[in-house]
Amino acid sequence: MVRNMGxxxxxxxxxxxxxxxxxxxxxxxxxxVRELGRRGAVVAVSGGVDSGVVxxxxxxxxxxxxxxxxxxxxxxxxxAASDLGLxxxxxxxxxxxEEPITAALEALGCYRRRDAAIxxxxxxxxxxxxxxxxxxxxxxxxxxxxxVVERPDGSTERRALPSAAxxxxxxxxxxxxxxxxxxxxxxxxxxxxxxxxxxxLLEYDQGFxxxxxxxxxxxxxxxxxxxxxxxxxxxxxxxxxxxxxxxPTTETFSLPQTQEEFYFGHPYERMDLLVxxxxxxVPAGELAPRVxxxxxxxxxxxxxxxxxxxxxxxxxAAAVTLD
Amino acid sequence: MGExxxxxxxxxxxxxxxxxxxxxxxxxxxxxxxxxxxxxxVIDSLGFVELVEEVQSRYGIAVDAxxxxxENFGSIDALVAFVERRRPS
Numbered sequence: 369m370v371r372n373m374g375x376x377x378x379x380x381x382x383x384x385x386x387x388x389x390x391x392x393x394x395x396x397x398x399x400x401v402r403e404l405g406r407r408g409a410v411v412a413v414s415g416g417v418d419s420g421v422v423x424x425x426x427x428x429x430x431x432x433x434x435x436x437x438x439x440x441x442x443x444x445x446x447x448a449a450s451d452l453g454l455x456x457x458x459x460x461x462x463x464x465x466e467e468p469i470t471a472a473l474e475a476l477g478c479y480r481r482r483d484a485a486i487x488x489x490x491x492x493x494x495x496x497x498x499x500x501x502x503x504x505x506x507x508x509x510x511x512x513x514x515x516v517v518e519r520p521d522g523s524t525e526r527r528a529l530p531s532a533a534x535x536x537x538x539x540x541x542x543x544x545x546x547x548x549x550x551x552x553x554x555x556x557x558x559x560x561x562x563x564x565x566x567x568x569l570l571e572y573d574q575g576f577x578x579x580x581x582x583x584x585x586x587x588x589x590x591x592x593x594x595x596x597x598x599x600x601x602x603x604x605x606x607x608x609x610x611x612x613x614x615x616p617t618t619e620t621f622s623l624p625q626t627q628e629e630f631y632f633g634h635p636y637e638r639m640d641l642l643v644x645x646x647x648x649x650v651p652a653g654e655l656a657p658r659v660x661x662x663x664x665x666x667x668x669x670x671x672x673x674x675x676x677x678x679x680x681x682x683x684x685a686a687a688v689t690l691d
Numbered sequence: 692m693g694e695x696x697x698x699x700x701x702x703x704x705x706x707x708x709x710x711x712x713x714x715x716x717x718x719x720x721x722x723x724x725x726x727x728x729x730x731x732x733v734i735d736s737l738g739f740v741e742l743v744e745e746v747q748s749r750y751g752i753a754v755d756a757x758x759x760x761x762e763n764f765g766s767i768d769a770l771v772a773f774v775e776r777r778r779p780s
Contacts, residue, residue, distance in 0.1 A: 509760045510739045531740040679735050
């Protein structure tokens, strides 16, 4: 069925009743934790809005004393995120623990593997140089990646990333998400708690997570909420301002990096509408002025959204069992 | 298509590479020259980067990121046309 943008009356197809949504998600989270036979919840808080909302929902669902907020700082990200996590824990009245993961990652060879991958593209790279991964523009061409490094004099340079280097770099940096998850489950085992995951709809639907890393959880309370809806809930839940307004990052690379430049290719407000409109069969020409793109750009974005769903099926797939 | 004799050899070589690199776990797929790799699900986006690297190194073609499209790399037909058009004479 072809829908048009006005179908939902208010003109904002992603508008929601924040209080009712919070009550429903808290009820469902409590039911899910009980169904799993666990008696509380662990939430790793990054200082971002997604984990902030999940933490607040967990506190609503279970009470602050049945929730543990974990802060897992890592040297490429810095301590500011952990400080925000502490502020969140204090605001919610929930217990919190800090477990720095840098030493574990060092011992596992995360940084060594990452640096080797970067040196295959920038032979003079030094570990002190900040860096990030950037995708190609969403033009309808196939997605390719470039590596950006910042030299000690402050200049930056961008080079295309060959496939082998890309795989090695992603494999190395995915260790960060997997070590974070290891710590989360260690605490969950110790306390008899469930692990709550923090992906929003964009991340879940588009496969923007690490299998066995941030993709692993017992309950994913906000996986059906668009990013703009998560921000709406953050305001309604009264999260500290700096968390409720924080731009989404990848929590992975040492140069500041948005999810837009690494993965989605569009800012989240637009990406939300693109995903919604594609699934609602809104014609590209109708959506285009609403999101500030040409109809061709919207078609390219629709195409990418579909492609990403296919390409990331493996990330969602449970283990195959054999007869 | 007016393909040259050289082009016919090129087609066979590109097909052999694609079959070796991407179809070894898809013995049921009978790849026709016009079949779209993405639609068949035999090459993912990183696979395309590998395909581009192979074309660059094998034929000495510099490929700009904006040229990495289905039109240029999405099928055997597309590959042959792109390489014929772009390789140094």
